[in-house]
Amino acid sequence: MDYPELIRDYLDDAGGHLDMLDASLLSLERSGYNADIIRNMLGSLHTLKGNSGMMGFESLQRYVHTVEESLKEALDKGTASDDLIDRLFGAVNVTRKALQEIEKNPTAPPDLTGKGSAAGGLAPDGQSGQGRQENELSWRLRGKTETIKVDFTRLDDLLNLAGELVILRTRLNRIGERTRAEIATKSLRNEFKESLELMGKTIAGLQEGIMRVRMLxxxxxxxxxxxxxxxxxxxxxxxxxxxxxxxxxxxxxxxxxxx
Amino acid sequence: MPALGKVLIVDDSKLIHQMYRLVLMRFGGCRIVDAMNGLEALEILAREKDFDLILLDINMPIMNGIQFMEKMRENGMRSHAPIIVISTEGGEEDTVRAMRLGARGYIVKPFKSESLYDLIEKVVGGKSPAAAPEEMHNIS
Incomplete structure (x- = not known):
C-alpha cells in the first residue's frame, strides 16, 4: 500500500462517495432516469476509482471501474432500468464491505476479482438479487459518522481534564466558604468570592465548549x-x-x- | 534535488492533494496552492504568477485539464511553470493533446509516489521531460 498515513482520509472520503451514490440511486429509483444525477455519480465513481488505485487497492479499483462502465452505458442509452439500479445498490454494498475489510487490515485488501459486470452482475457471487439484502442491513448500520478532523482521543483527553477542573472547582468552593469567614477585610472577602464564581463559570463554559465540539x-x-x-x-x-x-x-x- | 518554491496542484480529489503534498514535502519546504478544477486554477494564475510547477489532473468537473490549458493559450496567459499532467488509463488522446498544448511531462494514474517524485525531479531539474508513448505521435 502506498501512502499508509492517508488510510483514514481515504476511508472517510470513500464512505462519503458511497453515501452520495446511495442517495443518488434512491433518487433515480423514485424519480426515474436523470442524466445530471448519473453524471454526478460517475464523478464520484471516477474519484473513488482513482483514489483506490493510488492507495494501491487495485482489485477495488478494477471493481469500481466495472461499476463506472455499467453506469456509463446507462447514460449512453438514456435509461436506467430497475435491474441496473438494483445491481448498483448491490455494488455499493460490495464496495462498503471491501472498505470495512481494508479498515480492519489495510495491508490485505479484499480480492474482488470476478465480481465485476463481466458476468452481468455487480453483486458478489451467490449474493445477487434480494436474498443478499437482509445480511447487508446489519453491517450498513454499523457505518461510522463523518470524521471530526481532530484526533478524537485528544478531545477525549480535553474533556477528561475539564472534568477534573469541575471537581477541583467544587473542592475550591468548599474551601472558599470556610476561608472567607477568616478573611478580615470585607473588600478582599468579596473579591475572593467573585473570583471563585468567575472561575466556576469559566470552567463550566470550557466543559460545555469541549462537549459541543464533539457534537454532530x-x-x-x-x-x-x-x-x-x-x-x-x-x-x-x-x-x-x-x-x-x-x-x-x-x-x-x-x-x-x-x- | 531541484528547489521548488511554489507549486499549484489542480485536482478534484482532496485525497490526491494530500498525496502530492507528501511527495512535494521531500523537495523541502515549498508553498503549495490548491485548486479543485481548471477554473479555480485560472483564477489563481490570474492573481499569482511565480509558480515553479503545476500538477494538473485531466479529468475534473467544471473545467478539465485540457480545457484549462486551452483557456490559458486563448487568454495569452503564459505560465513559466512547467506543467505535469496526470492522466488515467485510456486517456492517451487527452495526454497527447496536453503535451501538444505545452505540458512538460505526464504520468498515468495509478502511480507510485516514487514515480511522481522522479518525474518532478526530471521536469523541474531541466532534464528531458517524459515523451509521449510511441503510438501517441500519430494522433493528430
Whole structure:
C-alpha cells in the first residue's frame, strides 16, 4: 500500500462517495432516469476509482471501474432500468464491505476479482438479487459518522481534564466558604468570592465548549435509514414511507457512533 | 534535488492533494496552492504568477485539464511553470493533446509516489521531460 498515513482520509472520503451514490440511486429509483444525477455519480465513481488505485487497492479499483462502465452505458442509452439500479445498490454494498475489510487490515485488501459486470452482475457471487439484502442491513448500520478532523482521543483527553477542573472547582468552593469567614477585610472577602464564581463559570463554559465540539447533527444517523427502508421494502415487497424529523438535533459523536 | 518554491496542484480529489503534498514535502519546504478544477486554477494564475510547477489532473468537473490549458493559450496567459499532467488509463488522446498544448511531462494514474517524485525531479531539474508513448505521435 502506498501512502499508509492517508488510510483514514481515504476511508472517510470513500464512505462519503458511497453515501452520495446511495442517495443518488434512491433518487433515480423514485424519480426515474436523470442524466445530471448519473453524471454526478460517475464523478464520484471516477474519484473513488482513482483514489483506490493510488492507495494501491487495485482489485477495488478494477471493481469500481466495472461499476463506472455499467453506469456509463446507462447514460449512453438514456435509461436506467430497475435491474441496473438494483445491481448498483448491490455494488455499493460490495464496495462498503471491501472498505470495512481494508479498515480492519489495510495491508490485505479484499480480492474482488470476478465480481465485476463481466458476468452481468455487480453483486458478489451467490449474493445477487434480494436474498443478499437482509445480511447487508446489519453491517450498513454499523457505518461510522463523518470524521471530526481532530484526533478524537485528544478531545477525549480535553474533556477528561475539564472534568477534573469541575471537581477541583467544587473542592475550591468548599474551601472558599470556610476561608472567607477568616478573611478580615470585607473588600478582599468579596473579591475572593467573585473570583471563585468567575472561575466556576469559566470552567463550566470550557466543559460545555469541549462537549459541543464533539457534537454532530443526528442527521448522520438518519442518513442510513432511507437506503435501509428501501432494501426492506424490496425484500418484504411492502410499500414503505420513511419520514425523518429533527435531523439537526446535536448529540455527542460517541452516541452517534453507538447508534 | 531541484528547489521548488511554489507549486499549484489542480485536482478534484482532496485525497490526491494530500498525496502530492507528501511527495512535494521531500523537495523541502515549498508553498503549495490548491485548486479543485481548471477554473479555480485560472483564477489563481490570474492573481499569482511565480509558480515553479503545476500538477494538473485531466479529468475534473467544471473545467478539465485540457480545457484549462486551452483557456490559458486563448487568454495569452503564459505560465513559466512547467506543467505535469496526470492522466488515467485510456486517456492517451487527452495526454497527447496536453503535451501538444505545452505540458512538460505526464504520468498515468495509478502511480507510485516514487514515480511522481522522479518525474518532478526530471521536469523541474531541466532534464528531458517524459515523451509521449510511441503510438501517441500519430494522433493528430
Amino acid at each position: 447533527p443526528e442527521g448522520h444517523v438518519f442518513r442510513k435509514f432511507p437506503r435501509m427502508a428501501r432494501d426492506l421494502s424490496k425484500a418484504l415487497r411492502k410499500e414503505v414511507r420513511l419520514v425523518c424529523e429533527g435531523e439537526e438535533t446535536e448529540v455527542d459523536k460517541t452516541v452517534i457512533d453507538a447508534l
